Amino acid sequence: MDKAAVINAAVIPGDGETLLPVAAVYIRGDRIEGVEARRLSRAEREELARHRRVIDGEGLVALPGLINHHAHGAVPGPLFPSAEPPPSEAQARENLDRHLAQGVTTIVNVCGFCLPEEAARVSDHPVRVLLATAHLPRAVEAADAVGGRGLSAAHRAATADEMLARGAVALGEIGAGHTLGGGGQDYLYIPQAIRAATGRTVKPEQARALKLAALGRRLDPAAFDRAATARVLEDIGLADVLDPEQARDLVAASVLPPVRAALAAFDDAAEVARRHGTAVIFHNSAPSAARILAVARRLGKSPARIVAAHSNHDTFSVEDSVETARKLRELGVWVDLATFSLSERSRERMGNFLEYFDALAASGSANLISTDYNGGYWDGIPLAIDRMVRQGWASLPQAAAMATANVAGVLGLTDRGRLLPGLLADLTLLRADDLSRVAHVLVGGRVAFCDDAPGHHGS
Numbered sequence: 001m002d003k004a005a006v007i008n009a010a011v012i013p014g015d016g017e018t019l020l021p022v023a024a025v026y027i028r029g030d031r032i033e034g035v036e037a038r039r040l041s042r043a044e045r046e047e048l049a050r051h052r053r054v055i056d057g058e059g060l061v062a063l064p065g066l067i068n069h070h071a072h073g074a075v076p077g078p079l080f081p082s083a084e085p086p087p088s089e090a091q092a093r094e095n096l097d098r099h100l101a102q103g104v105t106t107i108v109n110v111c112g113f114c115l116p117e118e119a120a121r122v123s124d125h126p127v128r129v130l131l132a133t134a135h136l137p138r139a140v141e142a143a144d145a146v147g148g149r150g151l152s153a154a155h156r157a158a159t160a161d162e163m164l165a166r167g168a169v170a171l172g173e174i175g176a177g178h179t180l181g182g183g184g185q186d187y188l189y190i191p192q193a194i195r196a197a198t199g200r201t202v203k204p205e206q207a208r209a210l211k212l213a214a215l216g217r218r219l220d221p222a223a224f225d226r227a228a229t230a231r232v233l234e235d236i237g238l239a240d241v242l243d244p245e246q247a248r249d250l251v252a253a254s255v256l257p258p259v260r261a262a263l264a265a266f267d268d269a270a271e272v273a274r275r276h277g278t279a280v281i282f283h284n285s286a287p288s289a290a291r292i293l294a295v296a297r298r299l300g301k302s303p304a305r306i307v308a309a310h311s312n313h314d315t316f317s318v319e320d321s322v323e324t325a326r327k328l329r330e331l332g333v334w335v336d337l338a339t340f341s342l343s344e345r346s347r348e349r350m351g352n353f354l355e356y357f358d359a360l361a362a363s364g365s366a367n368l369i370s371t372d373y374n375g376g377y378w379d380g381i382p383l384a385i386d387r388m389v390r391q392g393w394a395s396l397p398q399a400a401a402m403a404t405a406n407v408a409g410v411l412g413l414t415d416r417g418r419l420l421p422g423l424l425a426d427l428t429l430l431r432a433d434d435l436s437r438v439a440h441v442l443v444g445g446r447v448a449f450c451d452d453a454p455g456h457h458g459s
């Protein structure tokens with residue numbers, strides 16, 4: 001049986017409290033054998049290396065492998081809850097490579113309509129790929145209202161009950177920026193509609209500004225602000241080709257058709273989750289928050305576990321995002337903090353919403369972290385952990401648990417998320433001097449990623 005050990009690292013076992021300043025993690029086959037809280041001498045290391053692969057963890061922090069419970073495009077199946085055409089297998093693998101380099105050992109693809117056969121096509125990738133299901137009639141109806149081009153007969157025939165029986169770990173994502181007037185509309189559908197009508201190209205944050213002026217935060221045509229719409233048209237260089245009413249109608253025609261069905265699917269998904277006692281991942285945003293609160297009150301103490309995704313969503317005002325998260329936590333909902341705007345690149349490409357991340361992180365109401373897709377510019381979970389620890393919003397064990405043990409708990413995964421004997425030997429090793437940097441990733445005791453940058457060691 002192949003044996004390994006990570007030695008002389010700081011170790012986070014995953015209980016949300018403990019940090020072992022220096023310890024060794026012993027591995028047998030693909031499982032954790034044990035954790036020993038002491039420093040090994042050079043002689044002991046040499047002795048160990050005679051019958052184990054040894055990874056020197058000096059200057060590193062060993063966490064349980066990161067579980068990214070909200071990702072898109074990691075499986076060659078219908079993309080997003082709007083069911084755009086699937087990414088190629090090569091593209092899905094490339095996305096998995098990026099997640100691996102960001103320290104992820106388990107990913108949950110929440111596009112919603114992918115099938116196990118499609119996930120199987122990338123199952124040889126080191127990252128463990130799990131599926132969530134949104135195979136619900138009204139979720140399909142919402143997808144058809146905006147896209148739906150990625151749905152085959154097999155996708156349409158599948159049911160959420162069947163998918164849960166075939167291993168899906170949650171319902172989700174229920175709702176999406178594409179079907180509920182969020183990022184997917186800002187970076188995809190509204191720009192497409194404007195280009196079709198005017199030949200002009202707009203950036204995501206320009207589309208967002210026009211959307212908010214035309215429909216308000218809760219997608220209400222009655223919230224149309226003519227003066228603000230005129231100003232935005234001026235600012236983004238469209239005033240010569242669109243008047244405010246034309247802009248309102250164009251935005252409404254892109255955003256509104258899927259909304260009723262998308263929200264109705266929240267109730268359908270809640271019923272399936274209650275019946276199966278499983279997790280359900282809801283798209284949390286200004287247009288959908290009231291529906292999630294209603295579902296949470298209705299489900300009360302049922303065995304279903306409700307996740308309010310990306311609760312730092314930019315359709316809220318910053319204050320609303322924090323207040324809504326507080327109310328959701330009070331109702332026992334799991335509150336997800338998405339890694340939006342944590343890098344210069346994602347801020348440049350998708351707009352700067354860092355204040356949303358900071359406000360929710362500082363509030364203490366979030367208990368999960370994930371990446372979502374962010375128009376393809378998603379930032380890694382280690383950036384979130386690093387920022388929360390640097391800012392003092394969480395201890396390292398607490399921040400780590402939000403992407404390890406807490407996630408395993410809400411998804412009912414009993415074989416990962418902590419460094420305990422018998423659990424999967426999935427580890428993410430971060431640099432102690434820069435927690436945003438991933439040094440090593442082990443999946444099933446095997447080194448699946450190694451950051452060859454100088455200054456880190458451990459072979």
Ligand SMILES: [Zn+2]
Binds near residue numbers: 309
């Ligand atoms: Zn979403």
